[in-house]
Amino acid sequence: MRGEAPFFATFAPAHVLKGGTIPPDLRRELENVARRAEEQGADDIAQDLRETMTYILQCSSNTAFQGVLQRARERGILTKEEHKDYEKRLAVATCDGKGGICAFNGTGNSSRHLVAGLGLVHPALELLTEPPDQEAVNRALDSLAAMINDPVFGVSNIMAANVRNAIRIHSASGGSTNLMMHLVAAMLYGGYRFSLWDIDRIHKEHPVPDLFDYSLTEGRDIFALALQCCSGKIRGMETLFHELLENGVPMDLDAPTVTGTTWRERLSRKEGLSAGRVTDNPIILSKPRRPFSGVDVLTGNFFESAVVKISGMPTPQLDEFDKKAAFVLYYENEEDANRSLLDPDLLEHLKRERRFSHQNLRAMLRHNGPEHVERWKDMDYDELYDHMVNNHVLKIAVVISGQGPAAFGMPEMFTPMQHINANRTLRRLVTVISDGRYSGVTYGAAIGHMTPEALQGGGILYLKTGDLLYLDLRGKKIQFLDESAFQNGQLRFEFDSVRAARQPLAEQRLSRLRRRQRRVAAGNRLVAHTDAAHGVVPLAVAEEAELDYRNDVLLPQGRRVLR
Known part of the structure; x- marks a missing residue:
């Protein structure tokens, strides 16, 4: 694009590994x-x-x-x-010598689903349990050979024509949070103006139901899905595309794909198309588990944007955290967080050190657990704290700062999430918030990709342990709470005065953060890049992305698509 000749390719994702078993x-x-x-x-x-x-x-x-x-x-x-x-x-006992992608629905398999939704994967190569044989490769290459020199089938054009399809498939299949950033980057590299806010707009155009009943403990992992596809019972993302249409979700049927045909032509063959053909432990569903899914974009009074994987939280878990107040437990970096979260006595230390004030503890009780107020209102600090922990009324927002792209290359915050998940008590209390990157989810919400990041003066830099946040997950908001108002039973959201008062603290943290940056070789640091909401791409790539994905797209009939 941008005056260049079209680039032609077809993608062959790695096969899915069968999950290992403990000997x-x-x-x-x-x-x-x-x-x-x-x-x-x-x-x-x-x-x-x-x-x-x-x-x-x-x-x-x-x-x-x-x-x-x-x-x-x-x-x-x-x-x-x-x-x-x-x-x-x-x-x-975990890994396979043949390579491949693990059977859980993380970034690897989510990428497969997204790229297939972008029309860039031939169905012969999409969901396999072994490396593809020569016949499957030949089918994909034959289609590629027929497309070359037709600009309709250039990679950038196929991608832009299918971006709404991909976002809806990603949402319906509970895809990785990472891809909210990677898809933006792909569109920008393809020459199209695009950001997290475009994903958010598409996501909000029409509700996308949860059509993916995935489980690592009940025989419904991605290897099981691949087996269902290889057996001919269903057709992978073609089946999910079909079920989205059946559930009233608008899809771009006339978008081109690497088969050399449109989705409309691909779905005209009905054999194996319906998810209802799998009756034993289906993963792709005809009837939604719930009317919403996917990754949501959040805003708040101390940041501009962040993302949260709602699809990773079953409704009862979402209810445990939504519309709740949470204490901040602040860490300046991932290493500090990991050391602390591995401490088996972390909750006891927080209690003994009175890291959360008694007044705020009582205020949180009134808001998060009003049904307990009458019985617990006269308890001393230790007894009230223990009751709130044991009954999951206490909520904690573990904030991991200083992990953004400019600060530290935006590493995956997978390890602290797993430490929380491995602690039966902690996971019922904790939401994780970071300017770092996320793939999956804790028991509570995993809120990541926060902008502006700490190094660039974002609000996350100014938080500290004991602060109060309001988690309005269904409302797609995270707000900094005014402490005095909250103690008086009011929800007042105000942050500007906090930023001004904590400027010296912010300067100290920035100084430590810049020293920590030296652990990354100067030549490897992300300099002159966009932020997480804009794909973390070189500024030159973003500046030269001039095409409009809603208009500058070719369809096989030679018409431009209008959205």
Whole structure:
């Protein structure tokens, strides 16, 4: 684009790996660890370890086991040598020598679904359980050969013509938060003006239902989906595309794809198209689990944009956090967060150090748990704190700052999320907020990609432990609460005075952040790049993206699409 000749390609995603299983001898040893934990009064570790053992082994398993085994080691339940041995043996049982993508619905498989939704994956190569054979490769290459020199089938044009399809498939399938940034970057590199706000606008044009019943513990992982496709029962993203249409979601049927045909032509063949053909443990659904899904764009009074993966939260979990007040637990970087979140006595330390004021604790009780007020109102600090923790009335926003693209390359905040998930008590209390990057979700919401980032003076730089935030997840807002008003039973959102009062604190943090930046080689730092809402691409790429994806798109009939 931008005056260049079209680029032609077809994409062949890696096949899906079958999830690993814990070898019987190792399972017995881990069960013995759980029993030792119970004997020593560490029921939380025993429960968390047994729950982690119920999942298939996949690439996130290491971090999940690491968290609970580290806690067991710190309590003297197992030795350092045993810990290392268990992690090594779990890793060996996880990966496959043929390569491929793990069976969980993370960034790898979400990327497959998104790129297929963009029309860039031939169905012969889309969802496989083994590397593609020569016949499948030839089918894709034959289609590619027929498209070359027709600008309708250039990669950029196909991508732009299908961007609404891809966003709706990503939403309906509970795709990775990472792709909210990657899709923006792809569109900009293709020459199209695009940002997170365009994704948000498309997402809001029509509700996208949850049509993806995925589970790592009930036999509904992505390997199972690939098996259903390879058997001919369903047709992967073509089936999801069809079910979105059946549920009234508008899709661009006349957009071109790498088969050399449109979606309308591809879906005209009805064999294996309906999700209803899978009756045993279906993953793609005909009837929605709930009327909304996907990744939402958030705004608030202390930041401009952030994203949250609502699809990763079943409705009961969403209800536990939505419209709730949460205390900030602030970390200046991921390393500090990981050390703290691995502490088995973290909640006890917060209580003993009175990190959350008694007045605010009572105010949170009135707001988050009004049904408990009459019985708990006269309790002292320790007793009230314990009751609020045990009944999940206490909510904590773990804020991990200083992880944005300019500050530290925007690393994935996967490890702190897994440490929280591996702690049965903590995960019922915690929402994670960061200017770093996210793929998945904690039990509570994982709110990431926050802009402006801390290094650029964003509001996240000014927060501190003990502050109060209001989590309006369904309303797509996170607000900084006025403490005095909240203590008086009012929800007042005000942040400007906080920013002004904490300027010295912000300067100290920025100084430490700049020193920490030196851990990244100067030549590897992201300089002169856009922020997370604009794809984290070089400024020159963004500035030269001049095409309008709503108008500057060619259809196979030679018409331009108008939206």
